[in-house]
Amino acid sequence: MTTTPVLEAVDETLETQGKPPLNVIYEWLTTVDHKKIGLMYICYALLFLVIGGFEAVLMRIQLAIPNNHFVSPQVFNQLFTMHGTTMVFFMGMPILFGMGNYLVPLMIGARDMAFPRLNAFSFWVSAFAGFLLYFSYIGGSGLYAAGSAPDVGWFAYAPLTSKVFSPGHSTDYWTLAVFLSGIGSIGTALNIVTTILCMRCKGMKMSRMPLLPWLYLVMSGLVFVAVSPLTAAQIMLTFDRYLGAHFFDTQAGGSAILWMHFFWIFGHPEVYVLVLPAFAFANEIIPVFSRKAMFGYPAMVAASVAIGFISLSVWAHHMFTAGLGPAGNTFFVFATMVISVPTGIKIFNWLATIWGGKIIFAVPMMFMVGFLFQFLIAGLTGIMLAAAPFNWQLSASYFVVAHFHYVLVGAIVFSLFGAFYYWYPKVTGKMMDETLGKWHFWLFLIGFHLTFDFMHIPGILGMPRRIYTYEDGRGWNTLNFIVGIGAIFQAVGTLILVYNMIRSYYKGKEAGHDPWDAWTLEWSVPSPPPSYNFAIEPTVNSRRPLWDLKHPEDPDTDYE
């Protein structure tokens, strides 16, 4: 028997076409369709990407020359706090949840998420949280009584967050916004897990499921165990601030280190919450553009699950300089190093997939090559930092900032951009412009390397992070100037992406249902997919259902 994904025309009357604008807006605001919710997540995250990126550019302008007075120290503190918080909670998480929301049901042959209303609720809570954070600029009243954004860092270390050091409400805005975003994340994670476990189409055993849903499954599991402790810590912090509790107040017998534990038990797995979807995109895109099946699927799944578990036991590598003692430090050095084993397996499998393939260098694949290369370098500086004595020297220096931006931008954002170009035709029915895409890629690549390669060096030369300016004559001037130029390149690249997305929507070439000659189920339905996804629920017999359909002479079923 062959697979039967359905390619029939859609009944247009079910779509929004030709309806009055007010009805369309009403439909979006009240929608429970996973695709629309996914798109709303992505749009709101893109808005915050632009805001967070703007904050980064402001910081880099301030740091481009020594003794600069472009912004005040207070404003600089707010900038890095808002930038970090925005990028992690209101750009990274929502954009990846948005992609998952859109893609997971389509890829497993389901009509929607398991709990569509919970899905809408989670989205609106997270979106509200983002705007609440920025409302602090009006309602925050920090140290200087005027409206003030949070300025305690995205990690909000005690005792900076105590009433003494953080009077007014700016810290409360941080706590509440992140708390609410956590509620939304946990809701969505629950939804994704249930959808994947219960709603796969006929024939899709777990062992036949595409790798993207697999990685979203592990990611969602991590969200439960990582975000919950953060939520608990935020409640404790609020008790400290308003009810006279002293959880984090060392002078009253509490412990500032306790906050660090709570925060990093969340904070480290969070990195994997962000990077696992990036792996997921690579897993779908690299094989299609190498025209080969994914090398080592079972090893890929095993490595992802292993990464999920190990990432839960490494958090204290963020605390090597906090004085945990030699036994604690040794354990966390070891645990951190162990992660490189499953990560190495993944990199090996991607390379093996590309190896000997018929590689097509379209824009999505270009971003994947950038992703692979940069992720490898990030891994190497990561291993350096995992060695406690090295970390002792470079902790809280710009070397660390360079390292984690290599992961966050070099790996995650690159993979995400590749995913945008890859799935945009499915979402809109139009192709993105390749020439603009290449401009975006090269500007962003050059900008990325100017910024983050050169950031390592002042770090090694002793430039601390979170300083608003520095003196002349330390050998940091030229380096910081180059870093600033790079940031502007990246900003221009990103604006080209946004322009390309808007322009292609109106002027792009028609995409058809399967422009990349791909093999997962989402490419079997029309672009954009109808609200019910599949007219008839599909049945699959292998990991590449569409390949089987297109190549009856050489179906995957013969090999599995």
Ligand code: HEM
């Ligand atoms: C695209 C260009 C970007 C530039 C030029 C940039 C620049 C910066 C700078 C200058 C800092 C302050 C470092 C310090 O003083 O310690 C910083 C901090 C940070 N950035 Fe970025 N960033 C960029 C993108 C991102 C992205 C995409 C993410 C996350 C997905 C991110 C997450 C963070 C975090 C978590 C911090 C720490 C904030 C803190 O110390 O409180 N950044 N970034």
Ligand SMILES: [Cu+2]
């Ligand atoms: Cu970590």
